[in-house]
Structure formats: C-alpha cells, structure tokens
Amino acid sequence: MESQSALAQMGCLKFHFSQMGFHQRPQISLPSGKKIQALTVTCGLRDANKKPMWRSRVLSSEAIQAVHAMKLAKSSSKLEEVFQSRICRLLKADLLDTLTELRRQNELDLALKVFNFVRKEVWYKPDLSLYSDMILMLGKNKQIAMAEELFCELKKEGLDPDTRVYTEMIGVYLQVGMIDKAMETYETMKASGCTPHKLTFTILIRNLENAGEEELVAAVRRDCIQYVEFPKKFLEEVYQKHKEGNVENSDYEDESTIDPKAMLACHLSSHIQQPADEEAEVYSMSWQNCYAGEYLHVNTASWSF
Template identity: 60%
Template sequence: MEASLSLPFRSVRPRLHRAPATTSFVTCGLRNSTRRPLWRSDVLSTEAIRAVQSLKLAKSTPRLNHVLSTTLARLLKSDLLNTFAELKRQNEVDLALKVFEYVCKEEWYGTDFALRCDVIQLLGKNKMVALAEVVFSGLLKEGVELDARAYAEMIGAYLSADMIENAMQTYEKMKAAGCTPNEFTLMILIRNLEKAGEKDLVEFVKRDCVEYLDSPKKFLEEVERKYPKRRSFDLV
C-alpha cells in the first residue's frame, strides 16, 4: 500500500531562507545549504536506538500504531527527531513518515525547515513524487519563504522520476521567487539533464552558472572532473 501523509499545515510568519552564491566546489556538503539543526547528533541515545528497533520489529504488524504511540510518547524532543533521522538513514520510508507525522502534531513543533527538506529528500530518493509535492506545497501554505535546498530537493525528486518538465518548471519558479540557485541545484540539473540527453537544457543551465556563480568555469570543470559523462550520476 502506498504511503500517505496527513500534515497539519500552520500559518506562520514568513522566514527568509536564502543562501548566497558561493565559490566552493561540488562536495557532499553542498546539499546542506540549510544549517544543520542543533538536535542532530552522530551518536544515537539508547532511547532512540530502542525506538528504532521497536518500530522496525512492529512494522507490518497490527501492533504498529500502538508501538508508535507508546514508544514515541516517551522520547525527548532530540531523541524523537533523531529517531526520524535514523529511520531516514536506513531508508525505512513508511516508518520515517509516521514519525514525521507524529512530530508535526507535537505542541512544540512549529515548522522545522530542515526536517521538511529531509522528508522531501527521502521521498524523492524513493520516487514518491506526489508525497514530496505535498510536503513542498505545505511549506508554501505555511508562509515559509523557501531556500535553495528546498527547491533543489523538489527538483531532485522530479529528476529521480524522469519528470524533466516539472523539474525545470520548479527551477524557474525558484528564480522567479528571488531564490538564487546554488551549486548543488545547478549540479543536479546539469548531470541529470546530461544523462537524459537534454543538451539544450544543459546549455541553458550552464549559462545560468555564469549569472549566479562567482567562479562558473571552475565549478563546471569540477563537476566534469567528479562526474564525467561516461559515468551515471546518482541523484540522492
């Protein structure tokens, strides 16, 4: 059964999340234009580990909803969010989404921008584009001004499903909204459009590199060095 999301959209004061163009080259850290939240830790607590194990054991059983409510209710905020992060890391999509829904209903939850971007990334990785659109549009409904990462994750979700027209439309909306494309956004567009044989669109995006990046030549050389055309590029 296909996963679904039920999110309580909230009206919040618009927040600016724009990342200026930089001169750094393509690295694994380019995705994280949104600052890493303080609650994230590379070391899981015992409580978070037990929560992940309990949820995985109860997966696909009638006990899952009971385990979700009883297990998550005992967790501190940091452990709850780290439980989501670990399930995402293990690509436990259904469980991660259930934890995300639980988080959204907590009284302390406002709009965790980085968390929403993580969810879009997870959904895009698994080609669950319709749900990624729900989360993305939810940010807009809540009055959040999106940053480059949010747009890039949605663009990436479309590209993972070979929805090139949708990806380019989102890219144009990004620019129209005054959000400057960063290197990660431009990189995933160039590499995936090249893989799809969209030469004209590749040249279009490369021209944008000249407009939006301080060192476009070095950036394009670095992209070509890291991801030569003969190799396939894994989006997420």
Template identity: 60%
Template sequence: MKSALMGSLKFQIPQLNFHKTLKKPRPSFLRGRPRPPLWRAKRLSTEAIQAIQSLKLARSSAPRLEEVFNNKLSRLLKADLLDTLAVLQNQNELDLALKVFEFVRKEGWYKPDILLYHAMIQLMGRNKMVEMAEEFFGKLENEGLKPDTRAFTEMIGAYLQVGIIDKAMETYERMKASGCDPDKLTFRILIRNLEDAGKEELVDCIKKECGKEAGGRFFLKISSAQNGKVAVADLQYHVLKCQKARNFAVSSCEADLISTLLKLQSRRAHASR
C-alpha cells in the same frame, strides 16, 4: 558409523552454497554518492535506538505499532524523537518515517521547521513518489514556511528521478523568480541528469547560468601540503573584475568551482610574470 556421518556432512555442506556471496544491487544516487549512515556522524541515545528497533519489529502489526508509539515514542525527548525520524529517513524506511513525521507534528513542542520538510521531500523523491513530494512541498507553504533553495532543489531532484524534465525546469525557474539563488547542489543535480537525458541545449543554458553564479565574490579555504606541513590560505577573487576570467568560468563551469578558481589564480600569476 561416525566416519560415514562425517562423510555425509562433508558431501552435503557444499550443496547448500554457504560459500557464495550474494551480490546486492547497486543503488543509483541523484547526488552521485550515497548518504553516510547517521550513526557515523552522531551518537544516538539508547532510547532512540530502542525506539527504532521497536518500530521495525512492530511494523507488520497495526496494534503493536500503535503500542510502540504510545509507550516508547511518546516518552522520547525532542532530540531523540528527531534523531529517530532522521535515522528512518536515512535508512529509507518510508512508511515508518511518514508515521513518525506525523507524530512529530502532533507534539506540543512542534513548530514548523523547513529542515524537516527538506528531508521528507528528498525521501519521497528517492522513492520516486512525486505526488507525495509535491504534497509535502504544499504542506510546507501551508504551515507558513517560505520555500528556500534546498526545498526547490529537492523538488527538482524528485522530478528528475522519474524523468519529468518539464516540471523540473518549471520548478527551477520558479526558484529563481522567488529570489532563491541556485547553489552547487542545484547545478550538480540539473547538469548531471540533463546530460543523462541527452538534453544538450538545456545543459548549455544551465552551464552558462552556473558560470554567471561564479561571477561574484568567493572566499575559499584551500589546503596545500608543503614539506609535510599543511598550509591553509584564503583565496579572495573578484571574477567580475576580469572579463577573461568570467568567460573561462562560463565555459568550464565546474560544479564546486574550487578547481576553476585555482586555475584562474594560476593564470593570473603566470600573466603577471
């Protein structure tokens, strides 16, 4: 009897396909790489962890969710509440993040903070909710905050996520007109997505502007390993003083510019020999 039962079990277990590993779809990331989990960068308090878990468990019941807000989130310290919001944003918990964001805005200590809006616009863009991203951009201005480079960049990214290139370029021009200079992230997002869309003329224009941004003064720390020892040197280079160097930066226009400046330094050293 026992042997028959064991034989039956051995026969049935493979049928359940426990040995198969489910393949998760690979998400696409606008910036080219996934965001690291927040818990790796910062240690969360026990209260924040419990609040996050309670929110997730109560999400399907409006009364239970309201109870969590009243009994748990209302007792959190400012830092813990902001950490809770950041984790929900990082984990792409859209509905919960929206509710916690509005809860934060109602707190007595709340003051308009552009960093909170950066994260919310990014979250909306990641979920291809362009209208809500525009709404948060409008709220930012309504609260007396001036959009900065990061806010414009996140809005550009939101448009590019859904292929609205005209709006993305309009926002890019508005950013420059407002006095905000595009940064490395702005150029990276624009060039990568415009190339994917086959917009070669726009890519060339952006690369030229990227090269012009390289025409200023850069202070970079470059690490080099020699004989097992790491030497850190400051590289100060005035590209505007060298027209050839400026043209080289325009033609190559690497997103982080570090590699470009290293090549320029190498060329300069070779020419002086």
C-alpha cells in the same frame, strides 16, 4: 588524638554571627599568618557551550530501542502500541534522532509516521530542514505525489521554500525523468529570489545531458555565469570529476566480481569537493545519497564565457 592535635596546630576558622542577624554576611577571622585564597564557583549550565538539540549525532538508548521496536511491529495494532509505550515518551532530541535514523535506514513508512507525529507535538515549529529531508527521502523512493504534497504543506504552514527545498524538488522530478517539471521548478526558484546552488546546477547539467537536452544544458550553463563565482572553473571541475571517474572505472571493466554501480558510486563520492560551509555540506550529502549512480557528460568545447 593525633588528628585533633594536627587540627590544633593548623588553626581553625571562626564564624561570628549576630544573634538576630543571620541574614548578614558572616565575619571570618583567620589565625595569624594564614592567607585565604580566592575560589571561583560556577553554577548552572547557562554559559556552557551546548549544541542545539537537533544536531545530536549519537543515538540514545531510548531512540535505538524505539527504532528497533517500530521495525519489529508487524501490524498496525503493534505499531500503535509502540507509539503509545515508547514514541510518546521520547524527549524532543530523541524523537528527532529517531526520525533521522529511520530516514538513514530508508524506512519510508515509519519515517512518515514519526514525521507526522513530530508535527503534532506542542514544541513543534515548522522547520524547512525537516521538510527538505523528507522530500529527499520521498524522491529517493520515487514517491513524486507525496513529495509534491509535502512541498505544498510547508507553504500552508507559513514557510517559504528555500534553495535546498527547491533543489530537492528538482532532484525528485529528475529521478523519474520529469524534465519539464524540473525546469518549471527551477524557474520558479529563480523567480522567488532563491539563488541556485552549485549542487542545483550540477544536478541539472548531469541529468539534462543524459537526456540529450542540449538547449536546456546551454541555458543552465549561461545561468552559471550569473549565479556561480568563477563559473568556468566550476564547470571544468564538474567535467573533470566525471572524466576521472570514467578513467578509474575503466580499470575494473574485466573484474566480473565487482558491481559496476557500486564502483561508480564510490568513484563519484571520492571526487566530490569538500563543502565550504554547513549548508553546502547538507547539499553534498543529499547529492551523494540521491544521485551518486549517474554519470555527467559535459562537452567543454561548446563552453563560451
């Protein structure tokens, strides 16, 4: 009774419809002295700021379970069962996240299987970033022939190699000391119209210095003048990072309990400059992952600008 009396005091809305006009807008009558406030209702997600699916950084439970199940499969038949029961049911984002996680864990064979599975999906479109990531992984595992095969396959799929793809291939060859192939790829890169990135020059200079290829190092430095903004500053930074790494590493020479390779990787990673854009971020990650275990020797006295 109390609630009914309260409603009576507040008044109520009355809707008047035409007998045969349900399609018409209702006429709303308000009690005297009452004002109606505008209410905005937003429906759907079309205007939401959604992130692209391939940028997902948090693994879903389905992706985690898929990775775990694949790693537990000890035979081809068991692995096939996992693909039929789990991988086939993953959404696009979860499938790509699964591939990314396998690469992160350096599960080469499983990553290759999932990569081939992805390319057979109906939604798949040739993607340079996927190929670049796989080439990087193959280079880390010194699978040169397979990296070259993927490099050829991306061309067959109608893709033109970009700066990152060429840089990853250069790194693949330098990982195993194939300097001629690395320089051949570098020249092809420039001839194709792709502009070498700072990472490209850093990888080349470091590895060519380590191999004692002074003439090639000088040629790459000259290219820095053409392709890099403020080349002298860039080369000085490369040398300085190496010098700082050497000085800091010398403080631990007597620490027998410290792994020198791990310490070197730590120093190099801490001195890598923060990337200015997303593309540079990908390159920096590739550098740290693939080449953090080597020194860079540069003699600034021989530089000329």
